[in-house]
Amino acid sequence: MKENDMPLPHPTRSIALIDVNNFYVSCERVFNPKLVGVPVVVLSNNDGCAVARSNEAKALGVPMGEPWFKLKDLAKQHGIIGLSSNYALYADMSNRVMSILREYSPDQEVYSIDESFLDLTGFQSRDLISYGQHMRKRILKWTGLPVCVGIGSTKTLAKLANHCAKKRPVFNSVCNFNAMLPTELEHLLCQIDVGEIWGIGRKLAPKLQALGFNTVQDLKRANPDRLRQQFSVVLEKTIHELNGTVCIDLEEISPPKQQxxxxxxxxxxxxxxxxxxxxxxxxxxxxxxxxxxxxxxxxxxxxxxxxxxxxxxxxxxxxxxxxxxxxxxxxxxxxxxxxxxxxxxxxxxxxxxxxxxxxxxxxxxxxxxxxxxxxxxxxxxxxxxxxxxx
Amino acid sequence: MLKTTKLKTSKSIPPICLTGLGTIGVFQLPRLNAPAINLPLYASKVSAGFPSPAEEYVEKRLDTNDYLIDQKDATFFITIQGYSMVDVGLLPKDKAVVDRSKTPTVGDIVLAVVDGEFTVKTLGRNKEGAVRLLPANSTGAYKPIEITEEMNFEIWGVVTGSFRRF
Incomplete structure (x- = not known):
């Protein structure tokens, strides 16, 4: 082992979360370019509920999980296209994306069909924003699927960075919290609703807001012990993760896989x-x-x-x-x-x-x-x- | 052996119908987890005649997936429709291999999307440098497609090969 490979006393990890934008809809668009720029929803096969929405459909206010029959009027009015889902296609496209990402780091956790964590800590000598752009461009060219990349020192921060990459055009789909100045990051976290944090759902968010924790920055500054007593150990971990302490590590699956x-x-x-x-x-x-x-x-x-x-x-x-x-x-x-x-x-x-x-x-x-x-x-x-x- | 999965065409659900929208029924996905089957490849080139039994010398073994596919994560199969590319050996119902990882250059056969429609043509440029898509059919039944700024144009992938069953 070389000396500079030794862990630093307080090593900052670089964990990336890569996810495909509107995955099912994006898959359909690759093979049917006429769906680009049109409001599209993909419906579940058994009950015809919206399981994926294009940005155009989201903008028209189509809620996730809404049954197609309730959308009929809106669909007629705005020309929303409803597609039945094709899971064999989505699984194939997912495998391609995950396989391409595997080339960028040996430490990958495929988190879901359209999301993957990558540990990029070993690649910190590079400019990780351009590394992320390289991934994004390769996946777009090779598969036709648009992805966003978020990088942070914990999984919770990587998720948030991904949210910023998606919602804020200034980042051009790749956002690295680790490359930001502390004041810059604080300014950004002050603008993000507490409900956007990984694991904080629609029920917990209002309770936190009632206690004055409105933004990510508010929760980051919160006392983890107090909130553990009031809520749960999960929330305590979330606060530590927001402050850069890894509590939820990558579930790495390194080949040859035993499971x-x-x-x-x-x-x-x-x-x-x-x-x-x-x-x-x-x-x-x-x-x-x-x-x-x-x-x-x-x-x-x-x-x-x-x-x-x-x-x-x-x-x-x-x-x-x-x-x-x-x-x-x-x-x-x-x-x-x-x-x-x-x-x-x-x-x-x-x-x-x-x-x-x-x-x-x-x-x-x-x-x-x-x-x-x-x-x-x-x-x-x-x-x-x-x-x-x- | 090469195996393909037929893609279901995603059907629209009433009342909105997809009139005029192209289908994806032409796409097929290579089955890449198929075990490699290496078949002997004979060294002598066989002109359209009977191979000499004396030349039954096996040079190496050939796996069809390996032969047809360079970059598995970026490769898709399509079925050729129409006669516009017969002069380069693409006949109706042939399967063509499309590799999205390749960067297209003039002279490549490409799968292009013009105003939402898929077409396989040879990539060319006119004197002004604008893109034209050239058919390969000496009967003259097909005209080049001149790409103008108002058109929605995209090169989907480069056609790198084809295969056919008789």
Whole structure:
């Protein structure tokens, strides 16, 4: 190890959050350029609710989660185009973006289908704003998808920087808090509503505002101990993170992966089983692609669902189930069926689910697969079928 | 082997209909997780005749994905429609490989978007330096498209190859 690689006494991390703007809508626009500049909403397949909106649709006041039938009049009036969702396409485009980003740092946490954290601490000798611009331009050219990059010393700050990159044209889609003077950053944080902070939802924000914490800067200056007693340990961590102390580290998945995770926090809480099943199917399909890409087979499947821990006054439920498989597989159909069986076991009605996901573990390489004597078809036999099934 | 996933065309939902809007049905996504299948490649070039059995010398093995795709994260497949590019060997129903990572230069075959419509043409410039999209069909049935400032124009990607089943 070289001397200058030694950690400094108070190292400042540089964590980036990259996310695709209006992901589903942007995917549709890549393949249908006539949708550019037009108000577009993407609707969920089972119930026809808006799951993604273009900026034009947002400007017309289309709320997230609004069912299409309620939008009919507005749609007629303004020519809003409603599209059914195409999750296979979104999963493919997501994989491309994540794969391109992997080239920019070995430490990546794919946070959701359209968001990824990258640890850029090791690249601080470079100008990280131009590094971020390079990522943004490459993703736009290679995939046609617009992204914003936010950089900060913690994940919470990276999220906020991303928000600024998106909302403030002056940053040209890349915002690095670490490159700003302290006074400059303070001035910026004074202008951002406390509700924009990661983990502070619509319910917590008014309570904080009632106590006089209106802006990000107000909360940053707050006494973490006092607010932990009044609210939760989560809020205490948030305050530390706003001050640059890492409390939520990257869940790094470095290859070869021992586990493959695919999960997402929903933009809108989901209640019904069918919507959850749709999400689980999507996550498992994308996990299975990753599994085959690294030429592994999964020995067990884990499914989990949970309500939002940030909404502590709402009924809370969180559960997961691990299902060991009789023989390791990389077959999407099999994995999806197992995951859906698991979901059925843990699903309880009348909760607002905020996040769901799947995890593949006990991974073995193609050589290490042992066929179960009693199973109908061994993993190797199925390997040839993947192409048509998945 | 090369495998493709057909993209579902995103259908509009009534009452708003997508009249006049192009579809994305022509796009297909390369299935890149497919295991490589290396088939023997014979060293002697085969003119349209019968290869000599004496020349059955295997030079190397060839994987079709590897041969057709340079930059997997930027590659898409499309299906050729129409006869405008037959002189460069692009026939209707052929699959063409489009690589978005390549920087287009004059003379490249490109997938362009002109006023919201996709078209495959050869990239050219006129004397004034303005972009023209050139067909490759000696019957003269297709005219070059002159790109003017009022047009919405974008080069979507560079066509780097094609493949066909008989």
């Amino acid at each position: 493959i995770m695919s999960s997402r926090s929903f933009g809108q809480p989901i209640r019904d089983y069918n919507s959850l099943a749709e999400s689980i199917t999507l996550y498992m399909s994308s996990a299975a692609v990753k599994l085959r890409r690294q030429q592994s087979f999964a020995g067990s499947v884990h499914v989990f669902i949970r309500t939002s821990p940030f909404k502590q006054d709402a009924p809370q439920y969180s559960n997961g189930i691990t299902i060991p498989l009789p023989s390791a597989t990389d077959n999407t159909m099999q994995l999806v069926n197992i995951a859906l069986w698991g979901l059925k076991q843990i699903y309880r009605p009348n909760y607002d689910y905020a996040k769901a996901g799947v995890m593949l573990s006990e991974l073995v390489t193609a050589q290490g697969v042992q066929n179960d004597l009693f199973s109908q078809s061994g993993a190797n036999a199925e390997n040839g079928k993947n192409c048509t099934l998945s």
